Amino acid sequence: MTDPARSDVELLRAHAAGDPRAFEEIVRRHRDRLWAVALRTMREPEEAADALQDALISAYRAAGAFRGDSAVTTWLHRIVVNACLDRIRRRQVRSTVPLPEEGPGEPADGRDRMAERDTALAVEAALGTLPVEQRAAITLVDIEGYSVADTAAMLGVAEGTVKSRCARGRARLAVQLGHLRNPDTAAAVVPGSTGREEAR
Amino acid sequence: MTADDPRPVPPPPLHPDLDTLADLDAGVLDGPTAERVSGHVRNCTRCTAALRAMSSVRDDLRALPTPPMPAAVAARLDDVLAGLRHERSDGPGPGGTTPLPITDRRPEQPGPAEHRPGPGQPGPDQRDPEQVRPAPGSDLDRARERRRRRLTRIAGSVAAAVAVLAAAGSVTALVRAAGSGGVDDTAAAGGAGAEQLPAPASGDSAVDGYDIPSYGKESLRGALPQIEQQSAVDVITGRGDTGPAGAMSDTARRTACVGSIRGSSGELQAVRRIRYEGTMAYVFVFSDDGRRTAYVVGDDCGTAPALPAAVLDTVS
Known part of the structure; x- marks a missing residue:
């Protein structure tokens, strides 16, 4: 049963006050986006499910600490992405795990749709090769559309760090995806760093 | 090149590396560096093309579809949430519901x-x-x-x-300074890397097996390397309330607390539950451009909505 009459904030406050169904309604509303963030950060469906479960249990219990100075979805994404990063740090998961079995959407008929799907798969695969810090930043900013400021708050880093992680991640993706556009251009610039740390 | 050579002046031969180009794109280079790199890019078709490729990647990323949550995962999460609901409704309280255990999380x-x-x-x-x-x-x-x-x-x-x-x-020996006002646990190193061993519970200074060390400002400064090693974020997460970070092992609680510490910057390195000048507290160690700063915050950090953390002290 859905509860369209109440906003996310109202539902979260109702949950904190003891409403037994309010939190489940919030999760029901946003679970695909939460899943997408967990999956893209963890790369492996079972790990993503574990991390998302961790995060939702944590959020369920911490709802009383929600300060209301950000959207509920931002707060939830923040908990999910940090649960993912915690899990990755704990298990030292490498970024070379295979693509999820259930990819982004079912194949569609027609060359254009096939090309879109192939591009999406290539982008997802390339995304999986990035360092997790860059992948998380790109997932939140470029894919989920969060602002740099919100993402910085979610990840607990400076805004410049988010900008740098996104840009450097995109640069690596550009090299990896270069064959899709202009391989000569992408190959012309050698990836790597001059030893400088990423901007903070 | 000669005076009658019609070819344009070539750009400087040394191209910026990809990270530098990315940082230019992100706008995070310092002024002089940004000016120098921009000057190169303006005259370099190769670097201009690389920047265009980065922009194309942004478009590719924005076009990615949102993968729907698989039915099996949705069912599993529904089960978990139902379990939490039952757990809460089974507890004491009017109407069969229990307020969320935010500030009074039971260790078990x-x-x-x-x-x-x-x-x-x-x-x-x-x-x-x-x-x-x-x-x-x-x-x-x-x-x-x-x-x-x-x-x-x-x-x-x-x-x-x-x-x-x-x-x-x-290499490891655990030296307990009982009743000491300084660092309780010290690792006597005889080789590389000291390990932390969970200490037996003793009185009110321990939480289910982990001692809560007592510090003052100076002793805390001296203990920071040890705290960073023993209570690094990747070590304490997942240990639950009984670990060295106590309630801060919980991601949401820790994230809420970090968000409420005014003036903190950089990445969180370590969290440790401590007794600071006699008061129960947590110390959060951040690293910002190689500079370590520790914030000592109140024991209830991350529990009070819309309130900044009570920062008891900072140590650099």
Whole structure:
């Protein structure tokens, strides 16, 4: 049963006050986006499910600490992405795990749709090769559309760090995806760093 | 090039590396560097093309579809949430509901990591079918029981672990300064890397097996390297309330606290529950451009909505 009459904030406050169904309604509303963030950060469906479960249990219990100075979805994404990063740090998961079995959407008929799907798969695969810090930043900013400021708050880093992680991640993706556009251009610039740390 | 050579002046031969181009794109280069790199890019078709490629990647990323949550995962999460709902409704309180245990988390509550343990962890923490698909209520009770058994086993194994380390001439010795106002635990190094051993509970200075060390400002400054090593974020997460970071092992609680510490910057390195000048507190260690800063915050950090953290002290 859905509860369209109440906003996310109202539902979260109702949950904190003891409403037994309010939190489940919030999760029901946003679970695909939460899943997408967990999956893209963890790369492996079972790990993503574990991390998302961790995060939702944590959020369920911490709802009383929600300060209301950000959207509920931002707060939830923040908990999910940090649960993912915690899990990755704990298990030292490498970024070379295979693509999820259930990819982004079912194949569609027609060359254009096939090309879109192939591009999406290539982008997802390339995304999986990035360092997790860059992948998380790109997932939140470029894919989920969060602002740099919100993402910085979610990840607990400076805004410049988010900008740098996104840009450097995109640069690596550009090299990896270069064959899709202009391989000569992408190959012309050698990836790597001059030893400088990423901007903070 | 000669005076009658019609070819344009070539750009400087040394192209900026990809990270520098990316940082130019992000607008995070310092002024002089940005000016120098921009000057190069303006005259370099190769670097201009690379920047265009980065922009194309942004478009590719924005076009990615949102993968729907698989039905099996949705069902599993529904089960977990139903279990939490039952757990809450089974507790005391009017109308069969219990207020959320934010500031008074019971140590025996299964935290997220205990609920979904990682591979390689021994005994009851290993995955089993009931943990993969928790059922309402009863599984959570079983999880509590498993955790109680695990804690008992850990406490019982500490003495054996110390004996093994001593017999092997290992690097770690745990020196307990009982009643000391300074650092309680010190690692006497005889080799690389000191390890932390969970100490037996003793009085009110311990939480289920971990001592809560007492510090003043100077002793805390001296202990920061040890705290960073023993209570690094990647170490304390998932240990639940009974670990060295206490309640801050919970991601949401820790994230809420960090967000409320005014003036903090950089990445969180470590969290440790401590007693600071006699007051229960947490110390958060941040690293910003190689500079370490520790914030000592009140024991209730991350629990009060819309209130900044009570920062008791900072140590750099």
